[in-house]
Amino acid sequence: MTPSPASEGRDTQVPSAKTLKKELEKGWRDHRAGTTSPAAMNLVDETGDGRLVMNFGPQHPATHGTLRSIFTLEGETISEADVEIGFLHTGFEKLGENMTYQQWVTVSDRMNYLSAINNNVGYSVAVEDLLGIDVPPRCASLRVIMSELSRIADHILCVGLQGMDLGAFSVMLWAFEKRELVYDIIEAVCGARLTTSWTRVGGIIRDVPEFFPDLVYSFLDEFPPLVEEIHMMLLNNKIFVDRVKEIGVVTEEQALSWGITGPIARASGLDIDVRRDSPYLGYDQYDFKVPVQSEGDSFSRYMQRMEEIEQSLEIIRQAMATLPGGPVVHDDFKTSLPAKDAVHNDMESLIHHFKLVMLGHGIQPKPGSSIYSATEAPCGELGYFIHSDGSDTAYRLRVRPPSLYNYAIFPRLVEGGMLSDAVAVLSSFHVIAGELDR
Amino acid sequence: MESTAANMAKKYPPHAALPTPLQKMILDTLEHQGQTQLRCMVPDHRALLENFKNEQGYQFLVDVTAIDHLGTDTPERFEIVYVLRRLGDQPHQFRLHAWLSENEPSLESVYDLWDSARWGERETHDMFGIVFEGNPDLRRFLMPEDYPAFPLLKDYPLTGKQERRQFPRVVPRGDQMVEEEPTDYPTSIGRGMHTPEYNEEVRRDSKPRQ
Numbered sequence: 001m002t003p004s005p006a007s008e009g010r011d012t013q014v015p016s017a018k019t020l021k022k023e024l025e026k027g028w029r030d031h032r033a034g035t036t037s038p039a040a041m042n043l044v045d046e047t048g049d050g051r052l053v054m055n056f057g058p059q060h061p062a063t064h065g066t067l068r069s070i071f072t073l074e075g076e077t078i079s080e081a082d083v084e085i086g087f088l089h090t091g092f093e094k095l096g097e098n099m100t101y102q103q104w105v106t107v108s109d110r111m112n113y114l115s116a117i118n119n120n121v122g123y124s125v126a127v128e129d130l131l132g133i134d135v136p137p138r139c140a141s142l143r144v145i146m147s148e149l150s151r152i153a154d155h156i157l158c159v160g161l162q163g164m165d166l167g168a169f170s171v172m173l174w175a176f177e178k179r180e181l182v183y184d185i186i187e188a189v190c191g192a193r194l195t196t197s198w199t200r201v202g203g204i205i206r207d208v209p210e211f212f213p214d215l216v217y218s219f220l221d222e223f224p225p226l227v228e229e230i231h232m233m234l235l236n237n238k239i240f241v242d243r244v245k246e247i248g249v250v251t252e253e254q255a256l257s258w259g260i261t262g263p264i265a266r267a268s269g270l271d272i273d274v275r276r277d278s279p280y281l282g283y284d285q286y287d288f289k290v291p292v293q294s295e296g297d298s299f300s301r302y303m304q305r306m307e308e309i310e311q312s313l314e315i316i317r318q319a320m321a322t323l324p325g326g327p328v329v330h331d332d333f334k335t336s337l338p339a340k341d342a343v344h345n346d347m348e349s350l351i352h353h354f355k356l357v358m359l360g361h362g363i364q365p366k367p368g369s370s371i372y373s374a375t376e377a378p379c380g381e382l383g384y385f386i387h388s389d390g391s392d393t394a395y396r397l398r399v400r401p402p403s404l405y406n407y408a409i410f411p412r413l414v415e416g417g418m419l420s421d422a423v424a425v426l427s428s429f430h431v432i433a434g435e436l437d438r
Numbered sequence: 439m440e441s442t443a444a445n446m447a448k449k450y451p452p453h454a455a456l457p458t459p460l461q462k463m464i465l466d467t468l469e470h471q472g473q474t475q476l477r478c479m480v481p482d483h484r485a486l487l488e489n490f491k492n493e494q495g496y497q498f499l500v501d502v503t504a505i506d507h508l509g510t511d512t513p514e515r516f517e518i519v520y521v522l523r524r525l526g527d528q529p530h531q532f533r534l535h536a537w538l539s540e541n542e543p544s545l546e547s548v549y550d551l552w553d554s555a556r557w558g559e560r561e562t563h564d565m566f567g568i569v570f571e572g573n574p575d576l577r578r579f580l581m582p583e584d585y586p587a588f589p590l591l592k593d594y595p596l597t598g599k600q601e602r603r604q605f606p607r608v609v610p611r612g613d614q615m616v617e618e619e620p621t622d623y624p625t626s627i628g629r630g631m632h633t634p635e636y637n638e639e640v641r642r643d644s645k646p647r648q
Contacts, residue, residue, distance in 0.1 A: 093590060094590060094594075278531075370470065372501070383521070385519060396506075400500065404561070408556060
């Protein structure tokens with residue numbers, strides 16, 4: 001290969017450090033001149049009027065993911081805030097238009113990787129709604145149990161990280177230790193810890209192992225003391241309480257207008273919960289409360305998550321007590337995959353299996369039908385909008401991630417506050433970059 | 439067990455409560471698994487949404503998104519989807535679909551009615567190139583700032599070098615390496631950031647400094 005003319009003679013002129021610095025500074029100025037937004041400034045920079053533009057993330061320990069915030073600081077006060085997202089954009093919605101309905105289950109658990117089961121369940125419920133099928137009662141109960149376990153793991157991790165960000169490191173370690181109990185159960189049920197891919201359209205991959213009740217009951221014995229311990233650790237911690245009280249207040253009107261859901265909305269007094277308002281998977285059979293706070297600050301978001309953990313434990317107790325027997329997969333094998341045993345030993349099931357996994361066959365909803373189906377994920381309302389053209393792949397698969405709409409208000413909350421408060425607000429919002437960017 | 443969708447949509451038809459001039463704007467009503475779907479044309483969506491929010495109490499805009507019906511037999515190419523919800527003692531949820539022309543893919547924003555539309559519309563703009571007039575913040579959202587295409591359009595290619603074809607390539611020709619002319623990005627929608635001037639700018643910036 002002949003060298004290109006541009007590189008010839010380059011090594012004869014080595015620019016001095018001074019020239020390089022000048023060029024660099026000119027580059028910054030030009031870069032800034034072309035835009036009005038601080039988002040385009042990718043370097044720490046003194047503007048000359050005493051204000052400092054600072055990048056918070058995308059690689060920052062307190063962001064817990066690739067979130068980038070650009071703060072314009074006056075002293076330690078944030079005078080202007082902007083966020084940039086998309087660092088983890090993976091094109092899940094585009095994948096949904098090119099994968100069959102069963103295949104996309106494996107994509108769904110890459111969204112909120114801390115509670116992958118809830119994503120699996122939400123997606124399966126959406127496709128089942130589109131098709132109009134109901135799963136067997138045992139499957140519904142198991143999905144509820146696993147969703148609530150997953151919710152507990154998610155909430156306890158969030159509380160632990162909230163403590164860690166504000167200087168209470170042991171809370172995070174205690175939370176991680178007990179969270180491992182949940183992951184033991186998830187591993188026993190589906191073989192994986194994080195990327196579970198546990199549900200299928202019309203059911204779950206396989207029935208739970210025999211020792212599943214033992215695991216859950218021992219979890220129900222071992223876990224509840226942790227709630228008291230964490231309360232004891234954090235509520236007696238003056239630094240923690242002072243740093244989260246009256247910080248990042250979201251009012252009820254704001255929560256309603258900005259489309260905020262989940263623990264953040266309920267901590268602001270907006271009483272919404274998909275599990276109660278439009279029950280799916282038989283949530284109406286269980287007797288549980290939806291806790292609501294009124295202040296809407298970081299502290300009430302902490303209290304909200306702790307109270308929700310107790311309600312989730314209550315749901316698990318009831319669901320375990322009434323866990324029915326029977327099949328775990330919907331019996332219409334035109335839409336749901338037959339059990340693996342049957343596929344290996346039974347001609348008819350093998351044919352059903354092939355018909356479902358072959359491209360161009362599979363699940364084919366009614367042409368032109370569309371559905372918006374929502375479930376309550378740990379971060380808030382996880383919605384799926386599916387539009388079908390009658391083929392075995394969705395024509396349009398839209399995910400309404402809770403983190404996206406929750407995070408939109410974040411710049412407004414931190415503006416006017418101190419820089420250190422931004423950490424206290426962000427950790428209480430529990431934004432998962434995987435589902436934020438999809 | 440009743441399905442989620444059926445539970446969601448208790449029978450409070452939102453279009454029945456509309457005044458007559460607005461009712462004429464509704465093209466058709468579709469029921470699927472207990473969910474209501476109303477359809478209208480684009481300039482009408484604003485009046486309808488204002489009525490739904492201010493008169494009928496749909497205070498919660500759940501989601502904004504779009505569907506690209508490229509090459510199918512639909513009135514227009516784009517369909518903008520609004521999911522609306524009413525809370526309180528008469529909870530209800532339905533969707534409003536608005537047809538949007540391919541030739542002029544812009545419509546009025548509703549960010550002043552619901553703040554959640556700010557980011558919902560911004561993402562729809564980023565993915566489809568649809569312009570929401572009045573939305574104060576329509577920068578790129580999930581894609582990089584200098585990204586020239588809109589990936590959720592149906593004619594976005596799934597294989598090949600895709601947007602890299604914007605940039606000049608050095609290819610062997612005879613015994614020399616020559617710079618190949620960049621080919622235009624093969625997408626049918628040519629507005630938003632994907633203008634010839636913008637592409638030229640991207641090309642210029644991507645060339646190695648002399």
